[in-house]
Amino acid sequence: MTTVKPIVLAEDNPRDAELALAAMEEHHIADKVVVCHDGAEVLDYLYCRGPYKSRECGNPVVVFLDLKMPKVDGIEVLRTIKNDANLKPIPVVMLTSSREERDLAQSYALGANAYVVKPVEFQQFISAVKELGVFWGVINEPPPEGTESAA
Amino acid sequence: MDSATQERPPHTPVAAPLAGPVPAAPPDRTPRTGRLPDWLSGWSIEQRVLAGFGLVFAGILVISVVSYRNTSVVVENSRLDSRSHDLIQLLGSIQEALVAAESGHRRYLVTGDESYLKAHQALAEQMPEYTRYLHALVGGETEQQERLTRLESLIKQQLDIEADAIKRRTELGAEAVRHLALPGVAKRELDTIHHLIGDLENRERQSARARVLESASSTRNTIALLGLGALLQLVLLGSVYYLIHHDITARRRVAAELRRQGELLQAANKELEAFSYSVSHDLRAPLRHIDGYAALLAKTAGESLNDKAQRYLQTISDSAKQMGQLIDDLLVFSRMGRQEMLRSTVNLNQLVKTVIHDLRLDLQGKAISWTIGSLPEVPGDPAMLRQVFMNLLSNAVKFTATRPEPRIEIGATQEAPGEVTVFVRDNGVGFDMQYVNKLFGVFQRLHRNDEFEGTGIGLANVRRIIHRHGGRTWAEGAIDRGATFYLSLPMKRIAS
Structure with a gap:
């Protein structure tokens, strides 16, 4: 049931991105991950524009969103996704350092599918990212393509 | 005729009343206007x-x-x-x-x-x-x-x-x-x-x-x-x-001044919030990296490293984790100060029982003799008061761990009208009364980390929460003779 559809990881910090990739590597799903370094890039990817103009269009299987990013922050990206009928079905997982109630509440209010606080401890971080990657990238059945155009 | x-x-003659002279004009007290004398x-x-x-x-x-x-x-x-x-x-x-x-x-x-x-x-x-x-x-x-x-x-x-x-x-x-x-x-x-x-x-x-x-x-x-x-x-x-x-x-001037001060305070609060948010988000990232890369290094080069080098890596990892814990505790402490307080009635008896039940999981079968007196219902925030008793009771458990027969007593007395005093007494290692003032400070510890674990935030949280409820905290103790922690709570709701 492995899909070829990519996983988008929005992470402005290259070290965090590397650690996340290292975690996913353990489960051999790292090659499906597209790393975006800010919110604007995520939107470029989703709308197939700018540097992603030539990519084969289609929604990713899941988007991991950091809250705090340059240019366009995670909340703004989340809002754009959930307000766009075509992007709306994409599962969005907030992956952030913030445990603030305000961020949690706002994310869920905007329609985030999950909210995960990055643990400081590497082992925990690895298992968290791995589980997320496996769950959303492998186990979870993504919405059918038809939903996008029908919606 | x-x-x-x-x-x-x-005509009946009427006794003619005072036909005397006209009384003197009223005293000419002209009130002063203008500047107040x-x-x-x-x-x-x-x-x-x-x-x-x-x-x-x-x-x-x-x-x-x-x-x-x-x-x-x-x-x-x-x-x-x-x-x-x-x-x-x-x-x-x-x-x-x-x-x-x-x-x-x-x-x-x-x-x-x-x-x-x-x-x-x-x-x-x-x-x-x-x-x-x-x-x-x-x-x-x-x-x-x-x-x-x-x-x-x-x-x-x-x-x-x-x-x-x-x-x-x-x-x-x-x-x-x-x-x-x-x-x-x-x-x-x-x-x-x-x-x-x-x-x-x-x-x-x-x-x-x-x-x-x-x-x-x-x-x-x-x-x-x-x-x-x-x-x-x-x-x-x-x-x-x-x-x-x-x-x-x-009054208008004072009100305007108060409003201005309120705005300043609000701005300061916002700044503090932004600060702690920043701490929460930004400070943890490098810690995660330290721990993460240390782990990656151990994994990649672990076999070629000698024991000493491996211990160094472990220490780097441990320190990062500890700092992560400190940051988390500090955030909890800061949130306790800012968080909106719920106003409901808390049954302390029930609360203490729940906390002890939760603690039992951590006791690993160690027998502690609990004495629980009758505790009243108080107005307050249930989650915050739970935190208070969690901290006090886990402290008591922690500091009696070395005793052969650990005893913990919880009770309440009414010393002043409208106020209840709750105490938690243990027969643990106690403390020296000359450091009693440091007890409730942030990150203040009276024991070395290898004696008893902890970040030193627990009692600071207790004090902050009790203060927000309008009460006080204090403690008594002696080295090797146990400690008693007191808190007073108003029985009536206070305006926050």
């Missing part, structure tokens, strides 16, 4: 307003009393005037009746026709009544009363003389009184009577004139006084207005 006089009801600025606004209204009230009172007295004088004078008028009319009637009686009796003396005696007889009959009226009308003036007495006796004399002459005419015939008939028997007395009545009337008219003057002056006085009173009240009201206005301005 004198029926008008007869029908007039007799020193003695006044020490007064509170309530005192100032009270004083202002007191002055207004006193002014109104004085003016009312004086005006009332002036008006009474005028009313009394008009009563006296009408009495004088009645007296003068009555005297006129009596005079007419006397003249009629005298001329009637002379005609009788000449003609012997008894019908001429009617006037004389009527007067003689009515005289006592007239006398009563006269006395009622003449008032208290001695001079007039003397005149009246004289008048009475003269009239009586006149009537007697007439009656005498009539008697002689009836008994002895016309001849006996012929010498009397033409000149009249009592012409001289009659003249005197006329004179006396004239005097009486004159005196009454004089009095009336004096009263008119007095009434006019009283009325003028009253008008002036009312004018002055109105002016005084205007001035007093003006100053009361000034006082109130002055205070309102001051």
Whole structure:
């Protein structure tokens, strides 16, 4: 049931991105991950524009969103996704350092599918990212393509 | 012919009240306006307003009393005037009746026709009544009363003389009184009577004139006084207005200042929030990287590293984790200060039982003898109070861990009305009382980390939460003799 559809990881910090990739590597799903370094890039990817103009269009299987990013922050990206009928079905997982109630509440209010606080401890971080990657990238059945155009 | 006089009801003399001199004008206390004098600025606004209204009230009172007295004088004078008028009319009637009686009796003396005696007889009959009226009308003036007495006796004399002459005419015939008939028997007395009545009337008219003057002056006085009173009240009201206005301005200024301070405080709070958010997000990332890369390094090169190098890597990892814990604790502490407090009622008995139940999982079967007294219900935030007892009880568990027979007691006492004191007592390692002030500080620890684990935030949280509930915290202890932690909570809801 492995899909070829990519996983988008929005992470402005290259070290965090590397650690996340290292975690996913353990489960051999790292090659499906597209790393975006800010919110604007995520939107470029989703709308197939700018540097992603030539990519084969289609929604990713899941988007991991950091809250705090340059240019366009995670909340703004989340809002754009959930307000766009075509992007709306994409599962969005907030992956952030913030445990603030305000961020949690706002994310869920905007329609985030999950909210995960990055643990400081590497082992925990690895298992968290791995589980997320496996769950959303492998186990979870993504919405059918038809939903996008029908919606 | 004198029926008008007869029908007039007799006037009952009313004791004339204070017809004294016009009272002095009210004290001319002109209130100060403009800058407040020193003695006044020490007064509170309530005192100032009270004083202002007191002055207004006193002014109104004085003016009312004086005006009332002036008006009474005028009313009394008009009563006296009408009495004088009645007296003068009555005297006129009596005079007419006397003249009629005298001329009637002379005609009788000449003609012997008894019908001429009617006037004389009527007067003689009515005289006592007239006398009563006269006395009622003449008032208290001695001079007039003397005149009246004289008048009475003269009239009586006149009537007697007439009656005498009539008697002689009836008994002895016309001849006996012929010498009397033409000149009249009592012409001289009659003249005197006329004179006396004239005097009486004159005196009454004089009095009336004096009263008119007095009434006019009283009325003028009253008008002036009312004018002055109105002016005084205007001035007093003006100053009361000034006082109130002055205070309102001051209050507005204070309110504006408070609002400004509130805005500043809110800005500072926002900044603090941004700060802790930043701490939460940004400080943890490098820690995660330290731990992560140390782990990756251990994994990649672990086999080629010697024990010492591996221990170094482990220490890097441990320190990162510890700092992560510290940051998390600090964030919890900061959130405790900012978080909105829930206002509900917390059953401490139940709360403590739940906390102990949760702690049992961590005890790993270690037997602790718990003593739980009766605890009250208090108003407060359940989650925050749970945190308090979690911290206190896990501390107690932690510091009794080295004891062969750990004992923990929880109880409550009521020392002050409206306030409950809850204590947690253990027989653990205790502490030195000279460090008691450090106990509730942030990151303050009285034990080394290898003795007892912890970041030193627990009791700081306890204190902050209890303070937010309007209570206090304190502790007693001695080294190796256990410790007792106290907290007081108000039994009534406080305004946050």
